Amino acid sequence: MHKTAVNLNRNGYQVKLIGRRLKQSSSIRRPYSVKRFRFLINHGFCFYACYNLRLFFYLLVQKWDIVLSCDMDSLPAGFLAARLRKRNVVFDSHELFSEVPEVVDRPFVQSVWRKLEGLFIPRINHAYTVSQSIADYYKNRYETDFHVIRNLPSENRKMTSDVKVSKRHFVLYQGALNPYRGIDEIIEAMHYLPQLDLVIAGSGPLQEELIEKRNNLKYKNAIHFTGHLNFEKLASLTSQAWLGVSLEADKGLNYRYALPNKLFDYMQAGVPVLISNLPEMSRFVDETGIGWKISSDATPEALANGINSIWDDVESYRRCEHNANQAAKKYTWEQEALKQLEIFRAV
Numbered sequence: 001m002h003k004t005a006v007n008l009n010r011n012g013y014q015v016k017l018i019g020r021r022l023k024q025s026s027s028i029r030r031p032y033s034v035k036r037f038r039f040l041i042n043h044g045f046c047f048y049a050c051y052n053l054r055l056f057f058y059l060l061v062q063k064w065d066i067v068l069s070c071d072m073d074s075l076p077a078g079f080l081a082a083r084l085r086k087r088n089v090v091f092d093s094h095e096l097f098s099e100v101p102e103v104v105d106r107p108f109v110q111s112v113w114r115k116l117e118g119l120f121i122p123r124i125n126h127a128y129t130v131s132q133s134i135a136d137y138y139k140n141r142y143e144t145d146f147h148v149i150r151n152l153p154s155e156n157r158k159m160t161s162d163v164k165v166s167k168r169h170f171v172l173y174q175g176a177l178n179p180y181r182g183i184d185e186i187i188e189a190m191h192y193l194p195q196l197d198l199v200i201a202g203s204g205p206l207q208e209e210l211i212e213k214r215n216n217l218k219y220k221n222a223i224h225f226t227g228h229l230n231f232e233k234l235a236s237l238t239s240q241a242w243l244g245v246s247l248e249a250d251k252g253l254n255y256r257y258a259l260p261n262k263l264f265d266y267m268q269a270g271v272p273v274l275i276s277n278l279p280e281m282s283r284f285v286d287e288t289g290i291g292w293k294i295s296s297d298a299t300p301e302a303l304a305n306g307i308n309s310i311w312d313d314v315e316s317y318r319r320c321e322h323n324a325n326q327a328a329k330k331y332t333w334e335q336e337a338l339k340q341l342e343i344f345r346a347v
Helices: 002-010 044-061 075-085 107-123 132-142 183-192 207-215 231-239 261-268 279-288 300-312 314-330 333-346
Strands: 016-020 033-037 066-070 088-093 127-129 170-174 197-201 223-227 243-246 273-276 291-294
Touching: 002 333, 016 044, 033 044, 044 075, 066 075, 075 088, 075 107, 107 132, 127 132, 132 279, 170 183, 170 231, 170 261, 183 197, 183 207, 183 300, 197 231, 207 223, 231 261, 243 261, 261 273, 261 279, 261 314, 273 279, 273 300, 279 291, 279 314, 291 300, 291 314, 300 314
Parallel strands: 016 033, 066 088, 088 127, 170 197, 170 243, 197 223, 243 273, 273 291
Antiparallel strands: none
16 A cells, blocks of 8 residues: 555655554654544454444545545445545455455355445446456456556665574565464474574464464474564565465465465565465466465475475575566566556546
């Protein structure tokens, strides 16, 4: 969302980014306006209802021409406010919300999100998403056209040098600490990888559970948690990694069709990757030659075997490292930003 706001701001739009402030939220400085709501409840149905109500009434009294709703959890307020005020709405679908792992095992909750999708998405005239498979899903299910805007990193991202986590080669997982992302498995795989450390950069629902798991292991000193990092510090950390992993399970269509941000961040830093053999990620890795694939249900032993094979094959590693550096020049946010700008100019 920061890259979107900067893109629009640089091209003559007056931008206000609306979000929420949590207890752990830090102050931020941006070249555009920021508004953050506070809530007593920050999860579950009550939160989504409160957020949309507050956002709806806020939008009713503000001056604006276009509202960009990011994901289904902000679309109801954005769509209804736009209709009442006869303004324009653009839908930015970062993920297939009704198919996220937290929803697919809860039939009633999933049915609610699908009903909301069916209510709003067919009435959207301007929309984009992060992968072709998700765009095809929306087209087939709701007969709505979606552009594809991938969340690629910016060229020559600013890096800081004050992030030092490990003195040894390390495998990096970066991103939210959510279920079905292979984090448990890669932690257990470290038992078979004495030559490497593991760095886990991010925060999320599983953070305390994963830290406790680490603390009970004999090899706990090889596993490091950084917590949440801003994007400048994260870029610096990523550039130091030996291997980046993106090990999503085939749990719901959202993961199956995902093109995770971390995959592109590893590439931009020139770091080879090990990914689950899911369609969109596999297609990108096959196209660029930046890494290796492994089964989405791989055991910790299988993961360790795969990583040890990479460790032993220096020539293959150097080739993927070279390919990542070459791909980083080709796949950049600056190219995607031009496509995004065309959508807003059409609006």
